[in-house]
Amino acid sequence: MDKAFSKNRKLTKRPFVLAAVILAMFMGAIEATIVSTAMPAIVADLGGFTLYSWVFSSYLLMNAATVLIYGKLSDIFGRKPVLIIGILIFLVGSFLCGLANSMEQLIFFRLLQGLGAGAVMPIATTIVGDIYTKEERAKVQGYLSSVWGISAVTGPALGGLLVEYVSWRFVFWINLPLGVLAISGLFMFLHENIEKKKPEIDYAGTFVFLLSISSLMFLLVEGGFRFPWLSGQSVGLLAVSAAAFIVFIRIERRAVSPMMPFNLWRVRSILIANIVSFTTGVMLIGISSFLPTYVQGVMGQSATVAGFTLTAMSIGWPIASTLSGKMLLSIGYRKTTIIGGLSLIFGSLLFVFMNAESGPWWAAASSFFVGVGMGLTSTAFIVSIQNSVEWDQRGAATAANMFMRNLGNTVGAALLGGVLNSRLQSFLNNQPDESMRSLSIDSINQLLGKKSEVLSASVFRVLQEGLSYSLHAIYVVVFIFAVFSFLFLLLLKKGE
Template sequence: MNASLAPQTVRRPLILAAVMLASFMIAIEATIVSTAMPQIAGQLGQLQYYAWVFSSFLLAQTATTVVFGKLADLYGRRSVLLVGISIFLLGSILCGFAWSMPALIAFRLIQGLGAGAIQPVSITVIGDLYAAHERGKVQGWLASVWGVSSVIGPLAGGLIIQHVSWAWIFWINVPIGLAAAAGFFLFLRETVTTHERSVDVAGAGLFTVAIASLMVALTEAGASDGRFAVLAAAVCLVAAALFVVQERRARDPMVAFALWTRRAIATTNAATLFSGMAVIGLTTFLPMYVQAVMGRSPLEAGFMLTAMVLGWPIAATLGARNFGRFGLRRILVFGAALLPVGAVPFVLLSPTTSPLVAGLGSLIMGFGMGFLSTAAIVLIQDSVGWTERGAATASNLFARNLGSTLGAAVLGTVLNASLARDHSGSLQQVQELLHGQGAIVGAAASRAGLAHGLHLTFWGVLIIALLAVLLSVFVPRVTFGTRPPE
């Protein structure tokens, strides 16, 4: 089945408003949760699962994006969007009631399922409603949503943590989601025509099992009894092998391996994957360092991330305007090169360092991601014909989301291993430190141990960023504006 929208020019501004509300709900989630997580972890405990709060959301979103995109073709955009918003809001409400870190992780996974439906289908609705020559202006409106959320998210997160329960970090989504759902329900009209389409549910399931078991293996790798980690690694290998077999035999696979064998797509997606790993390391662990080690407020920690999210769209705009002048590959490599430059200030952080140093590093990494991600998308789109452009674009988004998922897990493992090896028995003290109890006995030692572990994660971010630069060098030259025949 294929869904096409009936003419509804009068309703377009109202539908666009609903799309912007839904996008805002997803966009603000990143900065507001990152700002609040040190306090949440301090209250709930089980610090070793800190990174899982981010990874579970990203894993569910990555695994279901392609599936929900195809379901939108089968059953219509409105139905999938309403289901996605409902799932996201259910997860948000449950997150606010979480009584432990594993419960929060499970509820964040539900949130991720909803995000996997909302984000791609919202973009599809814009493509349905607006002609190509109109989309540039509309994309500007959508970009402004991410810019506004980058300012409001840290501010709201800091204020909520300081004055009310952290549960409102998640419950604030409810009125926004209900308003977006009302807009889609009232104004989005569709005619759905029959068209046969295959949905690779088995591929999505095997992918989820493979990545989840890999995350478990990494998390348990430092445990005294490594048998559970070995078992999880074995499950990962089996699921990954079955995933490859499934994707090669599926009629409409989740991941088109034929595309990934082409040099332009393989190298660009590889650089994108590592850039996603580097950035998630920053957004996940920088707020913890700023608050627990430097002793700054959640509001200050949040605004360190704001610098990155503001730099991203500025660089994306500058890069897009200069594709014809400098070429796609040069802009992509330049963006990749900015990532390790931005990571250096984090390696140099100390408890007495000015927060402006962290803000500068965030800004530079934001610029790097803006140049790299925009050039990567256009380079991939210009290297294939029209019939493959959707799958090629999805492959790049998939690579970035997968990188974020793996980055949070790998760097979280680095932190856990450091705390377990060098400061055995101090996890409870670190938890109390994150909870704001700076006067506890042994607080200085716990702060030093946490600072050491976080420095190792920042070194990991720097190494990963350098690998992204190395991979970007192998991206072939693709002349801007010369697409293959349609």
């Protein structure tokens, strides 16, 4: 009787819990787009264009390193306390980011912000899987993704407006009221019956994983720029990363409660979903991080217009997420994800052919089709994974998929940031005019800021062409990952 009463009480709170979860995911959606729109202004104010990708990499590194731990903690202690603590850490980091006076400070505070962000997306998604029945999940997850996407629409536009008329610092502070409201809703309306378990946390696995990914990220960002690819430093970093990853796998196989439950990967659909989440994660960070810089620095548009081009992705995503829930029931999991994969290829191909004369509408159309692909695949993945496991593994399974997306973001930010720096440096070094060869990557600070007006026409042209040249290389890499995503989706069994 007590259990039935508790269950009924929880069910009657579902609309309020869903509202709190939506607020938490709203905060995550804002973070994913609003900072990208503000980055050109941040670089113009604080300097340090060479550290551009580290602003994303530091946040994503801590996010990826902690997302699985939060998932495991939520299976042990419940979703409510773990999510609330994560949101609180995220808010502290957001507040400090807005106070940063240098790129180095901003990068450090982004680490703290990422430490809390690891809890938000996976646990919020898992809560929905808990409070709705199997039959309801496809519809609600599609709805939730739609709300997330719709909220993300406001991010780029709001970021552009804040940068132009207030200050880039408010792109971080806007998280504060959202987080407080989400915590209040969870505290009052989410009620759980948790069977107390002895906590078995894989701290060793987490540390070794962090060492492996940090070494790889440093190599990808700085290799070919601060030190040659074929050098002792490169070999050393690669060796440390590889050795740490091998140790990580051995630890995970022996751990009582592993950070990465490899047994979940034995399910074919989960394996492919996790791999494609990684490849699409690389694509997502490549577009969201660098598109505003292309629109502002190469096309010469305002921050508001740059925000609009990212908003197009946020429009395509929720539309596709809503359709995905219906398509899963009508044509199946495999066909739904393959259509999504084709949309990813088409959108990324448009980016490859984009140039300065294409204009923001071309950039927006490219973003839209990538958003459609993301919406179709991500919603299908979550529904499939949550239907494949029991309650006590649902948090870990959902977090594992989020982890692979975040890992793709993390590796992508480092890899593409390295491509940007090395290609731009190569372009400047190969200039026929000796005065142009004296320009550095940090000269882009002036191109993106108000100081661009004092640049000579020849210097402005060279910097603009260099930025276009290096960003085009990023879109080629994004297209390659889109092709890989599609090929993996073809491996899904027919009838799934």
